[in-house]
Structure formats: structure tokens, C-alpha cells
Amino acid sequence: MSRVVVDVxxxxxxxxxxxxxxxxxxxxxxxxxxxxxxxxxxxxVEIDGEADEAALERVRKIAETLLANPVIEDFEVRVL
Amino acid sequence: MSRVVVDVxxxxxxxxxxxxxxxxxxxxxxxxxxxxxxxxxxxxVEIDGEADEAALERVRKIAETLLANPVIEDFEVRVL
Known part of the structure; x- marks a missing residue:
């Protein structure tokens, strides 16, 4: 289990x-x-397994579609 | 000018x-x-001058009284 932070x-x-x-x-x-x-x-965001590049890419997709509004917001994904 | 982050x-x-x-x-x-x-x-939080211990203490006080509800929230102050 890994923990990833998304700042918006x-x-x-x-x-x-x-x-x-x-x-x-x-x-x-x-x-x-x-x-x-x-x-x-x-x-x-708590994810199964390791926070490798593929997992971070998945979290970036989630951030883009669900957590942030890319028209008016910037976001940053990082491992906690 | 310094920038301090408060995570709540x-x-x-x-x-x-x-x-x-x-x-x-x-x-x-x-x-x-x-x-x-x-x-x-x-x-x-953008502050005048350096983010020294006194400035961070001031931001902690602001976080405690204005940014977070210490009954249900934890907060963390750090220099950006």
C-alpha cells in the first residue's frame, strides 16, 4: 500500500x-x-501496491478527470 | 517575501x-x-520577509484560529 498526494x-x-x-x-x-x-x-490517495511510474500516471489521470478542473486549476502529484 | 504552505x-x-x-x-x-x-x-500563505521560526509560529497561530478546526482537523505548516 502506498500513499500519493494530489495538490490542487x-x-x-x-x-x-x-x-x-x-x-x-x-x-x-x-x-x-x-x-x-x-x-x-x-x-x-491510498493505492494498492507500489507508487511506481504507472501508478502515478493512473493517479494523474484521476486528478485530471475527477479531482481538478484543468480549465482553472493546476495539480501536482507526489508520493507521500 | 516567502511562501508557506498549510496542509489541513x-x-x-x-x-x-x-x-x-x-x-x-x-x-x-x-x-x-x-x-x-x-x-x-x-x-x-505569502509572508513579508523570511520564513524564520517566528514567522512560522505566526502562521501556525493563523492556521489554528482561522484555517483549521483543531477539534476535527490536523494541520501542518512548512516552507514552500
Missing amino acids: MLKPEILDPQGQAIARKLPQLGYEGVTAVRQGKRFE | MLKPEILDPQGQAIARKLPQLGYEGVTAVRQGKRFE
């Missing part, structure tokens, strides 16, 4: 209102020094 | 219906070999 973030050119709302709130709560926040998703 | 995942003992729904759907879509999926959040 909005593409840099896509506005992120959730992240902006958090960043705006911080100074009011007394936290200075944060210039930006972007919010994304993180998936932990 | 449900604690292992907390059920994750979103992740389970994805895992259940995969075989129907032709993807075999995935035994579990857990969905969490990933924040990219």
Missing part, C-alpha cells in the same frame, strides 16, 4: 475570493505581515 | 464522506487499485 490549486491568473477574504481578515485579527493567501485542495 | 486534513478518526464518495466512484470510471481517498485543504 487555482491557476495563478484565476482570482481566489476565499483566499482574499482570509488575507483581508488577518490584520483585523492582529496578524500582520501576510501579503496573500490562496486556498486549494489536497487529496491523499 | 481531517483527523484520521473523523469520517470523510467527500473522500469516500470519490473512492467509491473510481471503479465505475474504470480506475482500479485505489483503496481510499481523503480530501483536505491546502493554503499557500
Whole structure:
């Protein structure tokens, strides 16, 4: 059994209102020094067997079709 | 300027219906070999200056109060 992480973030050119709302709130709560926040998703995918290149390719396909929206999001697959 | 990542995942003992729904759907879509999926959040936090211990401690405080719910979620802070 192996564990693979898929990080999904909005593409840099896509506005992120959730992240902006958090960043705006911080100074009011007394936290200075944060210039930006972007919010994304993180998936932990447990797979049978080893996380070899074929398995990672399969997870990439899953990420592309089910976990991320490639029009507005970038994703990254890595072994945990 | 530095970039810090905050990964937020449900604690292992907390059920994750979103992740389970994805895992259940995969075989129907032709993807075999995935035994579990857990969905969490990933924040990219941009801070002024260096990501030294004091800055990371500040981000940990932000994560605890604003980004994660410590009752049901674990979080991890790391420099990108």
C-alpha cells in the first residue's frame, strides 16, 4: 500500500475570493505581515501496491478527470 | 517575501464522506487499485520577509484560529 498526494490549486491568473477574504481578515485579527493567501485542495490517495511510474500516471489521470478542473486549476502529484 | 504552505486534513478518526464518495466512484470510471481517498485543504500563505521560526509560529497561530478546526482537523505548516 502506498500513499500519493494530489495538490490542487487555482491557476495563478484565476482570482481566489476565499483566499482574499482570509488575507483581508488577518490584520483585523492582529496578524500582520501576510501579503496573500490562496486556498486549494489536497487529496491523499491510498493505492494498492507500489507508487511506481504507472501508478502515478493512473493517479494523474484521476486528478485530471475527477479531482481538478484543468480549465482553472493546476495539480501536482507526489508520493507521500 | 516567502511562501508557506498549510496542509489541513481531517483527523484520521473523523469520517470523510467527500473522500469516500470519490473512492467509491473510481471503479465505475474504470480506475482500479485505489483503496481510499481523503480530501483536505491546502493554503499557500505569502509572508513579508523570511520564513524564520517566528514567522512560522505566526502562521501556525493563523492556521489554528482561522484555517483549521483543531477539534476535527490536523494541520501542518512548512516552507514552500
